[in-house]
Amino acid sequence: MASLRITPPLLWTAGTIWPPVCIVIVAARFATRKAQRARFGPDDWLTLPALALVLGMAATILAATAERGTGYPTPKPAPGTELTASSHPQTAFMAITLLQLSALAFIKLSCMLFYYRIFRKGTHRAFEIVIHVINALIVIWGFGFFFSFLFACKTHFDYFWTNLENQLKCPLDLSKIDLSLSISDVIMDVIILVFPIPLVLRLQMSTTNKVAVLAIFALGALAIAASATRLAIIVQELNVEFAAAADQDFVSTDALYFMYIEACFALCAVCLPSLSGALKLKGVQNLIDGFSAAFSNISRSSLRSRGSNNSAKKHERLNSAHSENPHSRSGSEHNSQFASRAETERDLEMYPLPKDKVITVTSRIEQNSSNE
Template sequence: MPTVPHVDDRNGVIVMTAVFTLLIILAVAFRFYARHLTRAGYGADDWLAAAALFFTLALNGIFLGATIEGAITGHSPVRDGWPVTTPLQIVAQKYKYAFQITEKVVFGLVKLSLLFLWKRLFGSSKPFRIVCRVMIPITVAWTLAFLFTTIFQCGTRWTMNWAPIGIFLTQCIESLNVLTVFSVTDILSDLIIIAMPVPVIWRLHQPTRKKIALTSIFLVGFFTIGAGIARTYMYLVTSYDKEDNPDFIADFTLCILWSEIEANVAMLVCCMPTLAPVIGKFGGRILSSIHTTGSGKGFRLSSGHKRSKATDDGLELPALSNSRRKQSSRLSSDTQLLWQEGHGTVTAAGYANAHGQPSNTPGIMARTDISTTYEVKGSESV
């Protein structure tokens, strides 16, 4: 196996942690704001995301503390191909123990938040509900199994968790094998969870371009899988090839760094599918002054009528029930009617908001009956 490169930029690691911390706080805050905008109500997926945020912030704190003390980006003196025990190595072992316990909770909560979100968005599909009901208890069991295995890896002899490497490896459980299994199953479960909505999306009666756009939102989660693969690779190389990689603290830095990246990216990924209302609100302000796009090219009308449940939950997805498929004439705030000069008659009347009175809401408001020769083109039911 090759010798892995070392990470020595302590200031860069601190800046990275600070940026991640800001981003995940904003992501969860906007998630709850999106629920407020749509009045969809808060669900189990939201509260699980909030709990995951709490533990991810704790994880970032552990990572930042280890970096400030020099345990991350530091180095172990090596003698005869084996790291020499130093006070800094003991400190690194303590941070490693705390980090590995906390990361198990973070990964478990993020996975559960995604599963409950999928169940909320695609719950009208019975086969999909069954898959969710199977994956949720499996994820809970996976999380608890590795959490307690990590906590009691040295039994109740707590000081053994930060003993010199030689003693730790001989007196505690086979931590190398446990972490290998954890890393591999973490990647596999992420792959299953992220890919779950894709078949449902492609069974919808929607244009291919819209299916691709929706699928791309979920496949952003592959960034998390990529970070997990990098973490697993670094772990395998540094743990099973000590002859070429004897610097314990430098190896510890690489493994913890990729776990830190994976945890924070996972937090962002689990919030992204819920942020459409927030993006639409701020994007709508920019576009609200545009009433037409030119003669013959069409324009957009907005309405405050009720939306589908999937839209309330933050995604612009078509309803899956037959009754909603039949509502082809209903206007909603997430429906675009593109009208082009041609043949036929289109009529519409009313205010853009649900109360029938003018308001300061951005968008086009109309009270005038429209009756002219236009052809409806590309109209879809949501």
């Protein structure tokens, strides 16, 4: 992790691409639920504040990058001002930490309430108790760490974005709080990801469908990977030897970048199971059929064009060979005449003249002449 450097292009890309992606996915979730004529539940509504907080994180990253506060090396302070020099990445780090804490709490609650809505029928009473216990832990986790960060320096909120000297006055160690937050976040994400696996395996469906359902939840593993990366960065930052040689602004940038990526992946993952029902809608099926028909027509036309090109090349080679040899051309004309005559005789053999009808017509003519 020592060589990891999150540069401004990565920050600009993440800050501009993820917001529209998250907006589209959350909007598609509500559109799918409405098309299914299903009532919006708490798990649906909780994605809206989570989306607003993710957008706030993106705005913070873009603003800090525009001011050269993130993604750039630490400027060298003047001699004697190491403790009083301001830290711009620390300002963005604290803002994103508070925003991410709230966003992850809403996302985790939305995920657990989704499990409750889907699996509560036909399950034991213990299932509901476990759901409520996990929800209570999520609420305590969110409020606890949010206010621990917010009041780490009591009411001196300006200590967070002024200088290192003021941060050292805080009674609570922010690095230890951040480490506890990262460890508990990874543990809770693993619990939430593993929780539905036994319930899905108990469903009466084929193994292929079970694997497909579990694959939908697998996107949450990407959020866990981002959270684990952030944890590794924080652990490395607490290493005294690493901290002495590392660029602190780059380290803070790496941490806030993966905090943002984790929130984006988590928001998309919590909406993906609801979007799976969109494939069963008639309009979506018609759209998919239209695309498949269009691609099949394109492939057929390409195959036909290739076949016509190949046949044209064969005719050109034959014509060139006949033009070079006149005897072969006369022979080919004779052969073509013979072939046409043979085809005519074959047609006559396959389709003989209706002799019976000719006889019948002749007899009718003789009868008419005798009557006259």
